[in-house]
Amino acid sequence: MQQITVNVIPQYLKDQSDPNQDQYVFAYTVTLLNTGSIPARLLTRHWIITDADGKTQEVRGPGVVGEHPHLAPGESYEYTSGAILPTPVGSMMGSYQMQDDQGELFDASIPAFTLSAEIIFH
Numbered sequence: 001m002q003q004i005t006v007n008v009i010p011q012y013l014k015d016q017s018d019p020n021q022d023q024y025v026f027a028y029t030v031t032l033l034n035t036g037s038i039p040a041r042l043l044t045r046h047w048i049i050t051d052a053d054g055k056t057q058e059v060r061g062p063g064v065v066g067e068h069p070h071l072a073p074g075e076s077y078e079y080t081s082g083a084i085l086p087t088p089v090g091s092m093m094g095s096y097q098m099q100d101d102q103g104e105l106f107d108a109s110i111p112a113f114t115l116s117a118e119i120i121f122h
Contacts, residue, residue, distance in 0.1 A: 002100050004071070004108035008092075012117045013082070016039035019117070022086040026115045029080045030064070032096070032108065034071035041070040042077075047094040047110070052087035053060040064096075088117035 009029045016025040034040060047059040061065040062068070083092065093112035101104050 001040055002095070002098070002104065002106045003034070003042060004040060004098055005033045005035050006096070006108055006110045007031045007033075008110065008113045010092075010113055010115050012115070014118065017117065019088065022117075024085045024088050024090075024117050025040040025082065025085075026085065027080055027082045028092070028113070028115075029078060030110075031078045032069065032071060033075055033076040034073050036100075037073050038100040038102060039070060039072045040098045041107075042068055042096050042108075043099055044097040045094065046097070047092055049083055049085070049090065049092050051085045055086075059094075085113065085115060090115045 009069055011027045013025040018025055042064060044062055045064055049057045065079045065081060071077055091112055091114050094110040095107040097105060098108050
């Protein structure tokens with residue numbers, strides 16, 4: 001059975017952001033875990049990034065951070081990437097296209113998560 005669990009931990013990068021220029025920089029660390037019984041390789045990524053104004057950007061491409069990790073059952077893979085938004089709050093979600101060792105293609109869902117700058121109003 002094919003099963004890839006995806007967990008994401010976002011982080012606001014205050015020192016790289018410039019709110020005066022509407023530039024909010026975020027990092028996110030993704031962990032993929034093969035909880036299935038068949039090895040699988042990550043082929044492509046598809047992200048949907050939405051800012052607080054409701055503007056949506058889609059990002060598609062091969063692999064993640066230049067790699068195509070192959071996960072045996074019980075194996076995990078972690079990487080960190082980033083996103084820049086024009087608003088202090090937004091969200092991301094998406095999917096990875098995977099291929100198991102039997103040649104079957106399937107999608108591993110990336111659950112929606114919030115990007116939020118640590119802004120304190122006085």
